[in-house]
Amino acid sequence: TEVSARVLCAGGVTKNDVVQICFDYSLFGGGLGFHYGAELVGASVIPGSNLDPTRQVVIARDYRTTALIATPGFAIRLAAVVREKGLGPADIHLKRGLFTGEPFSERTRKQIEDELNIKATDNYGLSEIAWPGVAGECEKKKGLHIFEDQFIPEIIDPRTKEVLPLGEEGELVLTTITKETFPLIRYRTGDITALDASPCGCGRTLIRMKKVAGRTDEMVTINGVSFFPSQIEHIFSQIWGVEPRSCLEINRRGNQDIVNILVKVSEKIFFDEMKKLQDLKSKVEREIYQDLGISVKVKLVEPDSFSRETKGKRVIDKRESS
Amino acid sequence: TEVSARVLCAGGVTKNDVVQICFDYSLFGGGLGFHYGAELVGASVIPGSNLDPTRQVVIARDYRTTALIATPGFAIRLAAVVREKGLGPADIHLKRGLFTGEPFSERTRKQIEDELNIKATDNYGLSEIAWPGVAGECEKKKGLHIFEDQFIPEIIDPRTKEVLPLGEEGELVLTTITKETFPLIRYRTGDITALDASPCGCGRTLIRMKKVAGRTDEMVTINGVSFFPSQIEHIFSQIWGVEPRSCLEINRRGNQDIVNILVKVSEKIFFDEMKKLQDLKSKVEREIYQDLGISVKVKLVEPDSFSRETKGKRVIDKRESS
Numbered sequence: 276t277e278v279s280a281r282v283l284c285a286g287g288v289t290k291n292d293v294v295q296i297c298f299d300y301s302l303f304g305g306g307l308g309f310h311y312g313a314e315l316v317g318a319s320v321i322p323g324s325n326l327d328p329t330r331q332v333v334i335a336r337d338y339r340t341t342a343l344i345a346t347p348g349f350a351i352r353l354a355a356v357v358r359e360k361g362l363g364p365a366d367i368h369l370k371r372g373l374f375t376g377e378p379f380s381e382r383t384r385k386q387i388e389d390e391l392n393i394k395a396t397d398n399y400g401l402s403e404i405a406w407p408g409v410a411g412e413c414e415k416k417k418g419l420h421i422f423e424d425q426f427i428p429e430i431i432d433p434r435t436k437e438v439l440p441l442g443e444e445g446e447l448v449l450t451t452i453t454k455e456t457f458p459l460i461r462y463r464t465g466d467i468t469a470l471d472a473s474p475c476g477c478g479r480t481l482i483r484m485k486k487v488a489g490r491t492d493e494m495v496t497i498n499g500v501s502f503f504p505s506q507i508e509h510i511f512s513q514i515w516g517v518e519p520r521s522c523l524e525i526n527r528r529g530n531q532d533i534v535n536i537l538v539k540v541s542e543k544i545f546f547d548e549m550k551k552l553q554d555l556k557s558k559v560e561r562e563i564y565q566d567l568g569i570s571v572k573v574k575l576v577e578p579d580s581f582s583r584e585t586k587g588k589r590v591i592d593k594r595e596s597s
Numbered sequence: 598t599e600v601s602a603r604v605l606c607a608g609g610v611t612k613n614d615v616v617q618i619c620f621d622y623s624l625f626g627g628g629l630g631f632h633y634g635a636e637l638v639g640a641s642v643i644p645g646s647n648l649d650p651t652r653q654v655v656i657a658r659d660y661r662t663t664a665l666i667a668t669p670g671f672a673i674r675l676a677a678v679v680r681e682k683g684l685g686p687a688d689i690h691l692k693r694g695l696f697t698g699e700p701f702s703e704r705t706r707k708q709i710e711d712e713l714n715i716k717a718t719d720n721y722g723l724s725e726i727a728w729p730g731v732a733g734e735c736e737k738k739k740g741l742h743i744f745e746d747q748f749i750p751e752i753i754d755p756r757t758k759e760v761l762p763l764g765e766e767g768e769l770v771l772t773t774i775t776k777e778t779f780p781l782i783r784y785r786t787g788d789i790t791a792l793d794a795s796p797c798g799c800g801r802t803l804i805r806m807k808k809v810a811g812r813t814d815e816m817v818t819i820n821g822v823s824f825f826p827s828q829i830e831h832i833f834s835q836i837w838g839v840e841p842r843s844c845l846e847i848n849r850r851g852n853q854d855i856v857n858i859l860v861k862v863s864e865k866i867f868f869d870e871m872k873k874l875q876d877l878k879s880k881v882e883r884e885i886y887q888d889l890g891i892s893v894k895v896k897l898v899e900p901d902s903f904s905r906e907t908k909g910k911r912v913i914d915k916r917e918s919s
Contacts, residue, residue, distance in 0.1 A: 300622030300629075301646035302656065307622075324623035324646070329887045334624065565651045 278400075278408030278422055279312025285411040285420060285479075286373040286396040288342050290317030295335055297323040297345035297353075298376070298499075304406040305376065305499070309344050312407065318342070328352040332360065332367070339368045343393070346376040346499040347383050348531065354390035364392030373398055375407060376499035378594075379486065384416075397486060401464055403457075404449055410484055415476045418483030425453050428482065429461070430470055433491040444469040446491050447484065465491045495523065495590055497532045497569050504589045507536065507571075510562050515555060527594040534571040600722075600730030600744055601634025607733040607742060607801075608695040608718040610664050612639030617657055619645040619667035619675075620698070620821075626728040627698065627821070631666050634729065640664070650674040654682065654689070661690045665715070668698040668821040669705050670853060676712035686714030695720055697729060698821035700916075701808065706738075719808060723786055725779075726771055732806055737798045740805030747775050750804065751783070752792055755813040766791040768813050769806065787813045817845065817912055819854045819891050826911045829858065829893075832884050837877060849916040856893040 288294060294313040298305030300322060313320045321338055323331050323345075332353060334340070343350060350372055357367060371394045372387060379397050387395045399419050400406030409426055410419035421428050427450040430439045439445045447464045467489045472482050493504050504523055511519060520539040525532055536559075540552070556573040563571050610616060616635040620627030622644055635642045643660055645653050645667075654675060656662070665672060672694055679689060693716045694709060701719050709717045721741050722728030731748055732741035743750050749772040752761045761767045769786045789811045794804050815826050826845055833841060842861040847854055858881075862874070878895040885893050 299646065301644050301648055306646075307644060322623050322629060324621065324628075326623055326890075327887060330890075565649065568648075568652075 276308075276311040276315055278405050278425055279308050280315040281312075281422060282398045282400075282407050282411035283309070283312050283316050283318070283342075283373065285413045285477075286342075286398065287371050287394065287414050288313065288316055288318055288373070292316075292318040292342045292370075293321065293338055293340045294318045294342045294344060295321040295323045295331065295338070295340040297325070297331055297343070297349050300324045303500075304400075304402055308400075308405075308407045309373075313344075328356045332356045332362075335367050335369070341368055341370045343369055343372040343391075345372070345374060347374045347379045347387060347395075348377060348498060348527075350374060350387045350391065350395070351383070352531065354387065357391070364390070367391075369393045371396070373411075375399065377496045399466075399484065399487065401466075403462065404451060404454070404459060409449065413475065413477035413479060417475060418471050418485055420475070420479050420481040420483050421470075423481050426451055428470060428484065430468070431463075433463075433467075441470055441472055444485075444488065447487075463491075465494060467491060493590060495525065495592070497525065497534055500567065500569050502567050502569070506567060507563060510559060510566060511538075514559050514562060522588060523590045525590070525592045525594060532594065534569065536571050536573045537576045538573060540575045540577065598630075598633040598637055600727050600747055601630050602637040603634075603744060604720045604722075604729050604733035605631070605634050605638050605640070605664075605695065607735045607799075608664075608720065609693050609716065609736050610635065610638055610640055610695070614638075614640040614664045614692075615643065615660055615662045616640045616664045616666060617643040617645045617653065617660070617662040619647070619653055619665070619671050622646045625822075626722075626724055630722075630727075630729045631695075635666075650678045654678045654684075657689050657691065663690055663692045665691055665694040665713075667694070667696060669696045669701045669709060669717075670699060670820060670849075672696060672709045672713065672717070673705070674853070676709065679713070686712070689713075691715045693718070695733075697721065699818050721806065721809065723788075725784065726773060726776070726781060731771065735797065735799035735801060739797060740793050740807050742797070742801050742803040742805050743792075745803050748773055750792060750806065752790070753785075755785075755789075763792055763794055766807075766810065769809075785813075787816060789813060815912060817847065817914070819847065819856055822889065822891050824889050824891070828889060829885060832888060833860075833881060836881050836884060844910060845912045847912070847914045847916055854916065856891065858893050858895045859898045860895060862897045862899065 296306055296309045300306030306324060310320055310322060321334060321340060323334060369391050373396055375398045384395050394414060396412040396416060397419060398407055398411035400409040410421040412419050429448040430443060430445040431437060431448050432439055433446040444467060447466045447468050449462050449464060450460050451458050466487045468484045468487050470482055470484055475483060494501055511521060522537045524535040524537055559573050560571055618628055618631045622628030628646060632642055632644060643656060643662060645656060691713050695718055697720045706717050716736060718734040718738060719741060720729055720733035722731040732743040734741050751770040752765060752767040753759060753770050754761055755768040766789060769788045769790050771784050771786060772782050773780050788809045790806045790809050792804055792806055797805060816823055844859045846857040846859055881895050882893055
């Protein structure tokens with residue numbers, strides 16, 4: 276709670292703010308984590324939860340929300356709803372937005388800031404340690420301050436596991452200092468970043484990390500939910516009996532991530548087999564939604580087109596990258 | 598928070614319980630209301646939120662949930678998932694369930710208790726006053742104890758507005774004693790019940806109210822969400838330009854409430870008009886979902902069948918009644 280409150284303070288939230296939290300209030304830490312943090316700051320909290328963007332805009336207007344907490348993708352969808360309703364940024368009262376949960380390029384930041392007329396800051400955390408609340412950007416937007424009294428950050432070379440000197444890019448490794456229920460020592464986050472100890476204009480002396488530039492593994496984040504391709508392969512093998520050769524294709528359409536799972540179909544398929552395959556397809560889609568909480572489409576592709584498209588990769592990410 | 602904790606205590610929840618709350622954690626009071634209450638009791642709280650029943654069962658098993666908080670309809674869907682998975686009540690560790698949010702007959706109670714092998718208690722509240730937390734059943738299950746140090750209950754004749762003697766059925770009227778932000782004096786709840794001041798086997802001296810037997814107005818509750826038919830008519834008039842003659846038809850299928858809106862179509866319809874009508878239909882369905890949070894199907898019916906089916910009613914409720 277305290278670290279989440281600090282993230283909010285770094286992002287400029289005060290007790291005079293009305294904070295609308297557009298994160299799932301479930302086992303997922305985002306909703307309740309920010310909720311308790313905002314209460315500690317003394318702000319008024321609106322549990323927007325996972326209501327759709329249209330209702331969130333109505334709520335934001337009715338309650339005069341000043342601070343938005345969401346994924347960057349959700350903020351862009353909100354901005355689109357504001358436009359569709361013929362409203363401008365002046366009709367809503369947003370001043371700032373704190374974003375997390377998915378990659379967030381400077382171009383996306385500029386788009387959100389322009390469309391909603393707010394200051395947009397990034398923050399970082401992970402469920403295993405604290406989410407939200409490992410690090411947060413201040414209003415200078417020059418990297419995320421890590422709460423060093425709570426967490427010791429190190430950067431290692433993910434291959435050699437050697438600790439790298441300040442400023443070099445590598446995998447972030449965290450050690451918790453104060454955590455009692457689930458302490459971790461030199462936990463490899465899998466996130467690629469670099470540390471910057473130079474003084475920050477905001478006055479905070481805490482070290483800063485750069486925006487996360489990628490992963491050391493194949494972890495994928497879709498609309499704020501993280502998973503590994505192997506989890507999807509496991510579901511396939513349970514339902515299909517055998518694990519088909521598959522590949523995730525991720526697109527961004529209308530500011531939402533769309534996931535297709537391309538599955539190689541190796542033989543000629545007859546009509547009755549087709550019917551059976553369709554059933555298996557829907558079953559896999561349903562199971563993936565139930566287990567991982569993400570919507571996907573399974574697409575059957577011919578072996579030829581498959582190898583041409585994927586070149587042996589398990590994930591093809593066609594979204595913008597920073 | 599305190600009244601919600603009392604409801605939980607009345608239902609038998611202690612600090613040794615693992616409480617899974619299957620209510621929306623949003624502006625709707627159910628999720629966060631029970632959450633804070635359960636924390637005050639000292640129980641472990643699992644924010645199940647509005648995850649689907651299959652995931653809730655997985656969570657309940659993993660975390661060894663002992664107390665379930667949900668709508669009765671949701672409990673029945675959970676029990677169905679447990680059966681489908683080939684599990685029995687012994688495989689999950691539930692001991693008690695606290696239910697609210699929709700009508701709850703003795704037959705439904707028996708079904709839930711048998712299928713999940715739990716004690717099921719009912720409780721009562723309303724958003725305008727306290728939800729959860731106006732009244733709750735104790736383990737004797739002989740009516741809901743009203744927290745009389747917080748709320749003064751009266752029963753009136755909804756027609757004459759006269760206060761009725763103890764035991765007679767009428768509309769519940771509540772006055773708040775301790776509420777500061779939004780106090781209410783003699784607030785007409787619209788709920789039909791009766792009071793019972795006879796001693797209760799549990800030792801509590803608080804007066805009891807019977808299960809709510811109906812409404813004085815046309816308010817409808819669908820899967821835990823309450824609304825008035827006039828709200829739906831308002832959406833129609835905004836989208837169709839004119840308010841068509843319509844009627845809500847509510848069915849229960851597979852333990853979920855299904856709502857059809859029957860709309861009278863007065864003229865002969867040509868193919869291109871049909872297309873336009875279909876668009877209007879989807880638009881109304883979408884708007885109702887966004888505004889009220891309920892899924893409905895709009896059905897166009899011929900004027901004849903319409904008058905025969907509805908006999909001038911705005912709502913036909915085909916669900917079981919207590």
